[in-house]
Amino acid sequence: MIEIKNLVKRYGNLVALDYFNLEVEEGEIFGLLGPNGSGKSTAINCMLSLLKYDRGSIKIFGEEMAPDNYKVKKQIGIVFQDVAVFEELNVYDNVDYFCGLYVKEKGKRKQLVEEAIEFAGMKEYRKTYPKKLSGGLLRRLNIACGIAHKPRLIIMDEPTVAVDPQSRNKILEGIKELNRQGSTIIYTSHYMEEVEQICTKIAIMDHGRSIAAGTKEELKSMIKTGETLTIEAVFVTAEQIQEIKQIPHVFDVEYKEQILTVRCTKAKHNLIRLLTFLQEREISFGRVFSELPTLNDVFLEITGKQLRD
Amino acid sequence: MLDLMKYIGKAKIRKFDIVFWPFLFPLILATFMYLAIGNMEDADFETIPVAVVEQKGENLEEEQMKEAFFTFLSEVSDEADAENRLVHIEEMSETEAKKALEERKVDGIFYAGKEISLTVGRNGISQSILQILLENYENGKQVLLNISQAHPEKMEAAIKSLSEFDTRISQVSLGGKTMDGTVQFFYALIGMACLYGCFIGFGAAMSLQANLTVLAARRCVSPVHKMKHILIEMVISFALHFFNVLVLLLYLRYVLKLEFNGDFLQMLPVALLGSMLGVALGLFVSSIGKMREGVKIGILLAVSMICSFLAGLFNGTMKDAVERSVPFLNRINPAAVISDALYCINVYDDPVRYTKNLVLLGVLCIAMVLGAFLLVRRERYDSI
Helix, strand or coil: CEEEEEEEEEECCEEEEEEEEEEECCCCEEEEECCCCCCHHHHHHHHCCCECCCEEEEEECCEECCCCCHHHHCCEEEECCCCCCCCCCCHHHHHHHHHHCCCCCHHHHHHHHHHHHHHCCCHHHCCCCHHHCCHHHHHHHHHHHHHCCCCCEEEEECCCCCCCHHHHHHHHHHHHHHHHCCCEEEEEECCHHHHHHHCCEEEEEECCEEEEEECHHHHHHCCCCCEEEEEEECCCCHHHHHHHHCCCCEEEEEEECCEEEEEECCCCCHHHHHHHHHHHCCCCEEEEEEECCCHHHHHHHHHCCCCCC | CHHHHHHHHHHHHCCHHHHHHHHHHHHHHHHHHHHHHCCHHHCCCCCEEEEEEECCCCCHHHHHHHHHHHHHHHHHCCHHHCCCCCEEEEECCHHHHHHHHHCCCCCEEEEECCCEEEEECCCCHHHHHHHHHHHHHHHHHHHHHHHHHHCHHHHHHHHHHHHCCCCCCCCCCCCCCCCCCCHHHHHHHHHHHHHCCHHHHHHHHHCCCCCCCHHHHHHHCCCCCHHHHHHHHHHHHHHHHHHHHHHHHHHHHHHCCCCCCCCHHHHHHHHHHHHHHHHHHHHHHHHCCCCCHHHHHHHHHHHHHHHHHHCCCCCCCHHHHHHHHCHHHHHHCHHHHHHHHHHHHHHHCCHHHHHHHHHHHHHHHHHHHHHHHHHHCCCCECCC
């Protein structure tokens, strides 16, 4: 459905997209995950033909994307990171205006607008002006304006930034619903939890490149970490740390501020083996946590830095 | 398309910046200007107290001249018409007169002797009027001298004629229409109001340029041709601001009752082109570069105010001063061209100059609209 090949975009000396490649299949919720400045929004703006790029190609629905490719544009819905609505129009008028850019027929448009308002849970705010809406409701209006015309492809550029948890969950549920209704979704975020929660396929971006792509399981299987064990331990000697490193499947041990972090490859009974060792050495310990690898671990292992650094 | 226009229009008329600056502000300023200077023409000047010190004439001719001066003074200080008399004369000795001048009981001293002279204690309107009176008298005196040399037999009749001093000057416009000296400020104000359309143009640029606002970006990614967006924005902006200027013209003419004696219909093309020019100026300036919104508004405000100032908004003589020193500036200053076109309709009654102004306005308008159009028609940007 979307095919981006060797896309290069420079801002002077700064390379924002560095031979960026991407493939999105119809029906996916495709997550573009990366820290701020990794090139997610630049990639989106190039896809939408808003930005000039230095080289590469972008094909959407099998057609070369261009500013005057209205056939393709008609099938795309966009939800920008910043709220893009008219402050001077009420909720209904805003949704109707943006839907009107895509759908000319009045009767059909009226129905679509009603559905979008209902979808965004804003029925009782139809006549409300944006400045009277809370941050969460404003985001929902932003989404309603972007999806009212029932596009085949919806691009969402960090739609949950600065949104309260309740509204965030509602938005994420809404995105899954849109996908169920048949829309393919490209979702950019630097919140790995969100991407993990809703995306069926993910590309991790850093410095304008796609450094890994696949399902979340595929991404996690790419890395060494299978399990991260975190234990509150009062005192652990350097010798004991060396001994922990000898435990099967353990490949990294860190002890800092009475927190022992042990990274193991994917295997059964890692936690039991570690706790047995601590008991045998009579090392006092408190709370114990076991975490399966996250996308942050994937990012950390590939780039050597945290996703939110 | 009509639905899109409806919403764009609705959004514009609800925007404070678009309603206040181009619409309400000129009306408010016009009202204040009217209150401040609207009645300047009817202003009362107090009678000027002046002392006259009589000095002895050396011969008959000088005595006759002195007598003529006294007659002249008695005419301008007509005691019977106390309300309208220009000066109040008191004959004094030189010492008394100097003391009175020092104590500001009189504004000047006329010395009537061999030569007529005026002494004033300071500068001011009263002193200027006394000076003008003296100059008038001197002019008359010169006429008498000429007559005494050329036709001495008609001297007596000439003195009689001079003594029957009367104001025979009435103010009329070049076109034969009554001239209200204060309307020039209002013509410059109309020029300013037209240029304030730049705020509407600014709003339009902000909602058309994807590199300026995210709202514009959302519009640009839609399947509506960019030209259609531009056309809608321009048509609505021009219409809206033409309406603003029209309301101002009607307000000045029918509410403040300013003397717009020319054909009102002739003012409409000026208002139309002027308002288009203002909007296009806003579109043009706002589409240049990626300066902050505040900076762009500052530039627009400065440009429109400087143009209006040079067109005579706050100083009636400014436009003439520019015409004398840098006439080209008056040709490219839209506010000056608008003001001059209105002058042509209401004062000069000069169709040729009016047409020239209209053509000039049209050329400026086309240049600005084209410039703005070329800037906003971009579909892809280097950075967002």
